Amino acid sequence: MIIGVPKEIKDREHRVALTPQVVKDLIKLSFSVLIEDGAGAGSYLDNHEYEMAGATLVDPSYLFTQSDVILSVNAPSEEALRTMKPKAALICFFYPVTEPNTLQVISDCGLSIFAMNAVPRISRAQKMDALSSQSNLAGYKTVMLAANAFGKIFPMLMTAAGTIKPTKVVILGAGVAGLQALATAKRLGAIVEVSDIRPETKEQVESLGGYFIELKGDDSMKTEGGYVTDISEEFLRKQKELTANHIKSADIVITTALIPGKKAPLLISAEMVQSMRPGSVIVDMAVEQGGNCELSELNLTVVKHGVTIIGESNLPSLLASDASQLYAKNISSLLLHLADKDQFHFDLEDAITSDSLLVHEGKIRK
Numbered sequence: 001m002i003i004g005v006p007k008e009i010k011d012r013e014h015r016v017a018l019t020p021q022v023v024k025d026l027i028k029l030s031f032s033v034l035i036e037d038g039a040g041a042g043s044y045l046d047n048h049e050y051e052m053a054g055a056t057l058v059d060p061s062y063l064f065t066q067s068d069v070i071l072s073v074n075a076p077s078e079e080a081l082r083t084m085k086p087k088a089a090l091i092c093f094f095y096p097v098t099e100p101n102t103l104q105v106i107s108d109c110g111l112s113i114f115a116m117n118a119v120p121r122i123s124r125a126q127k128m129d130a131l132s133s134q135s136n137l138a139g140y141k142t143v144m145l146a147a148n149a150f151g152k153i154f155p156m157l158m159t160a161a162g163t164i165k166p167t168k169v170v171i172l173g174a175g176v177a178g179l180q181a182l183a184t185a186k187r188l189g190a191i192v193e194v195s196d197i198r199p200e201t202k203e204q205v206e207s208l209g210g211y212f213i214e215l216k217g218d219d220s221m222k223t224e225g226g227y228v229t230d231i232s233e234e235f236l237r238k239q240k241e242l243t244a245n246h247i248k249s250a251d252i253v254i255t256t257a258l259i260p261g262k263k264a265p266l267l268i269s270a271e272m273v274q275s276m277r278p279g280s281v282i283v284d285m286a287v288e289q290g291g292n293c294e295l296s297e298l299n300l301t302v303v304k305h306g307v308t309i310i311g312e313s314n315l316p317s318l319l320a321s322d323a324s325q326l327y328a329k330n331i332s333s334l335l336l337h338l339a340d341k342d343q344f345h346f347d348l349e350d351a352i353t354s355d356s357l358l359v360h361e362g363k364i365r366k
Contacts, residue, residue, distance in 0.1 A: 001341055002032045004067030006060055007039040010074045012299065012313065014042030014320035015327060017071040017092070020053035022328040027054040030341040034058045034067060042317075043324040069339070071331050075113075078105045086110040087361050089344060091331055093117050093130070096358060096366070097261045103364065110362035112346075114338065116331060120355045128337065128352070130330040132176045137323050138315035139180030139256070142283045143169075145315075146252045147188065149281045149301070149308045155189020166191050170246050171210075172267050172292065173256030174201035177285060181254050182210045190252075195243050197235070215242050236265060243267070248275045253282045255292035263290040270294045270304075278306030287311035 003026065005018045016039050018026075023033050033055040037047060047057055058066075064083045070076065072092040078101065081090070087110060094115040096103045106113050116130040126132075147154060150167065157164040167190040171178050174196035185192045186209045194205045195213035202212045215238060247253055247268060253276075257265050264286035273282070273295050284296035295304045296311040303309070316323040337352055338344055348354050358366055 001068045001339060001343065002034060002066055003335075004034045004063040004070045005036065005039055005055075006063055006070065006072055006076055006080070007036045008042070008073050009077055012317055013074060014317045015073045015324045016040045016043050016045065016320075017073055017324075017328065017331055019043070019045060019325055019328040020049040020055075022332050023050060023055045024053040026332060026335075029336070032056070034063045036060050036063050040324070043320040045321075045324070069335065069344075071335065073327065075099060075102050078102055081105050081111065082109055084109060084111055087112070089114065091116065091335060091338075094358065095261070103359070106359050107362050107364050111359065112344070112357065112361055113359045114334065114356040115358050116334065116356070118356045118358065119334060120351050122351065125352050128330050128334040130327055133326040133330055134316040134323060135176040136180045137319045137326070138285060139177035139182075140184050141315045141318050142177070142254050142285055143181050143184040143188070145310055145312065146254065146281045146283050149310060150252055151279050152251070153189075154185065167251045168193070168249065169252045169254065170195070170213075170243070170250040171254045171256065172196075172243065173258075173285075174198070174205050175256060178254070178256040179204060179208060181256070182208050185252075186210070193246055193250075195239070195246070197239060213243060213246055215239055240267065240269070240272075244272055244275070247272050250276065251280055253280070254285065255282070256285045257292050258286050258289060264292055266290075266292065266294060268293040268295075273307050273309070274305040276305070276307050279308075280306075281308045281310065283310045283312075285315065288313040 026033055035050045035055040035057055037057050064080045069089040075092055075094050089112040091114045094113055119125050119128045152167060154167045156166040169185045169190045169192045171181050171194045174194050182192050182194055192210045193213055194210045205212045255267055257267055282293055284291050284293045286292045287296050287298050296309050298311055299313050301310045
């Protein structure tokens with residue numbers, strides 16, 4: 001089987017799907033690996049390292065026409081997909097709801113696609129869970145961005161000149177990113193409060209030294225794969241009321257709330273931003289899906305009502321070296337679960353295969 005790894009074309013994307021070490025591991029298993037010239041440059045991986053690992057450097061036109069499977073972070077261009085051989089496969093992050101045209105091209109060309117973001121969150125798939133590995137890094141980087149934009153230090157500091165109070169950080173959402181943000185902010189000395197509509201996260205928050213902002217759930221709440229997928233407007237209203245006072249007194253607010261396949265819930269209104277102290281910072285991790293903050297702007301850092309609002313859409317890419325290292329292990333683990341050196345084994349009775357396979361040889365499954 002020939003694996004192809006193209007250079008990412010998405011704006012602000014610096015990651016690469018395979019690192020030289022993982023290439024070496026795959027070649028030991030009798031796979032062949034083609035790497036587009038310069039594919040690893042954004043992650044500080046040069047061509048020579050890939051060649052030493054046993055990969056062959058090629059131009060993109062050769063890579064797409066010759067590969068049996070393309071491994072990438074994001075979906076390649078529609079033009080490139082049209083040059084792939086029928087029944088070839090693609091493994092990457094892919095969201096059919098937001099990329100319907102690309103989905104149709106994949107179907108029309110008779111290709112198969114496995115979505116990294118659709119890998120089920122079950123114990124035997126943990127090493128394939130790219131959402132968690134990338135969110136972990138994003139949670140860390142979010143605090144670094146906030147600290148850089150905030151005009152004060154995080155810890156309490158007692159000096160002869162006076163005492164500096166610790167920074168108060170409020171995090172909305174206690175998923176992987178939120179918990180890593182909590183842990184990072186605590187290491188820097190901040191007081192951290194965390195809100196999440198899932199009551200089971202309270203213990204996790206408190207185990208990391210955070211204060212849990214508790215709101216009892218209602219019957220409208222539904223969760224799937226660790227995400228809340230359905231919630232009533234009434235519950236969202238109550239949540240906003242509860243968190244409003246915490247946000248008003250916060251120095252830094254980090255929002256992480258996402259609903260798969262839907263617009264991100266609005267958690268911070270313009271009025272809530274206006275209530276915050278000048279010099280405060282908001283980092284909106286959901287900005288690419290519409291944002292949790294009403295005033296955040298995609299891929300921009302803006303100051304509104306004296307509050308700095310950071311809307312970086314691709315946080316893992318800001319840590320491209322580590323992000324690529326983890327992602328390469330995730331995607332290679334999924335590949336080795338799905339295929340051997342000769343072919344894919346489309347075992348639709350297997351949860352990992354069935355959940356991640358969005359299109360099978362041109363037939364759209366979900």
